[in-house]
Amino acid sequence: EDQVTQSPEALRLQEGESSSLNCSYTVSGLRGLFWYRQDPGKGPEFLFTLYSAGEEKEKERLKATLTKKESFLHITAPKPEDSATYLCAVQGGIFGNEKLTFGTGTRLTIIP
Amino acid sequence: DAMVIQNPRYQVTQFGKPVTLSCSQTLNHNVMYWYQQKSSQAPKLLFHYYDKDFNNEADTPDNFQSRRPNTSFCFLDIRSPGLGDAAMYLCATSRNLQDTQYFGPGTRLTVL
Numbered sequence: 528e529d530q531v532t533q534s535p536e537a538l539r540l541q542e543g544e545s546s547s548l549n550c551s552y553t554v555s556g557l558r559g560l561f562w563y564r565q566d567p568g569k570g571p572e573f574l575f576t577l578y579s580a581g582e583e584k585e586k587e588r589l590k591a592t593l594t595k596k597e598s599f600l601h602i603t604a605p606k607p608e609d610s611a612t613y614l615c616a617v618q619g620g621i622f623g624n625e626k627l628t629f630g631t632g633t634r635l636t637i638i639p
Numbered sequence: 640d641a642m643v644i645q646n647p648r649y650q651v652t653q654f655g656k657p658v659t660l661s662c663s664q665t666l667n668h669n670v671m672y673w674y675q676q677k678s679s680q681a682p683k684l685l686f687h688y689y690d691k692d693f694n695n696e697a698d699t700p701d702n703f704q705s706r707r708p709n710t711s712f713c714f715l716d717i718r719s720p721g722l723g724d725a726a727m728y729l730c731a732t733s734r735n736l737q738d739t740q741y742f743g744p745g746t747r748l749t750v751l
Contacts, residue, residue: 531681558737570645570729570742571682614681618737625736626696629681 529554529619533630540605541638548600548613548633556620560598561627562591563614571614574600605637642666643743645730651749652720660715660746662730670736671713673705674729676745682729688713689736717748725750 532551540546552560559578563571575584577593584591588609590601600613612634616627644663652658662671670689674682686695688707702724704716717724727747731740 559739561739563742568727568745568747570643570731570745573739573741576739626684626687627682627740631679631681 529617529628531615531617531628531630533613533615533633535633536631537634537636539636539638540602542606543604545601545603545605547602548635550598550600550615550630551596552598552615552617552628553596554617554619554628558618558620558625560593561616561618562598562600563616565612565614565632567612574613602635605635607637607639610635610637643730643732643741645728645743645746647746648744649747649749651751652717653751654722655719658717658720658748660717660728660730660748662713662715662743663711664730664732664743665711666732666734666741667710668732668734668741669710670733670738671707672731672733672740673703673713673715674731676727676729685715720748720750722750724748 530553534549559576561576562574565571575591580595582593588603592599612632614632616629646661672687673685676682685699702718707713727745729745730743733740
């Protein structure tokens with residue numbers, strides 16, 4: 528069974544204080560690892576897809592990286608508007624089982 | 640802009656009174672999904688449609704049903720809502736089963 532564990536559960540940072548969020552996973556043949564941002568009371572917003580170990584993707588202050596066992600979401604010089612819950616999900620490579628398995632997320636708060 | 644739309648955003652129903660949630664998409668995607676998300680939990684897949692083919696998750700209660708009358712629309716019917724069904728219901732779409740899922744804004748269901 529695919530599993531995703533995200534840490535920490537919650538993170539409070541001062542504005543401008545860089546940090547990283549962790550997503551550890553076990554999956555039968557990784558097809559893709561997805562990062563989403565979710566604001567309170569809203570649906571998840573797609574950020575990145577990573578497909579293979581060593582891959583990196585960037586968007587503004589966010590950079591996602593992938594190894595064979597985990598992914599990191601690095602946030603550089605965050606601003607208050609980066610406050611949200613960040614969800615990680617994996618998709619297995621077994622035909623007929625392409626559903627996403629989500630972690631419970633990291634709730635990020637950026638303090639002005 | 641192409642998007643996933645959910646109506647209503649907030650729904651209040653009484654214990655045992657049937658309720659229907661709506662999702663529409665302008666992305667022309669083949670797959671539509673329904674997720675249930677409770678506070679501080681990961682989204683839980685209820686079922687999905689690939690075109691007209693319905694796929695139910697094994698642990699989805701019989702109380703939850705779905706209809707997809709055409710490519711653009713998908714409905715979630717809860718036949719007899721219980722207090723434990725209070726949650727955020729998320730609709731998502733993807734071009735195919737292996738592709739990135741894009742979420743709507745969600746419907747917050749309250750059961751009195």
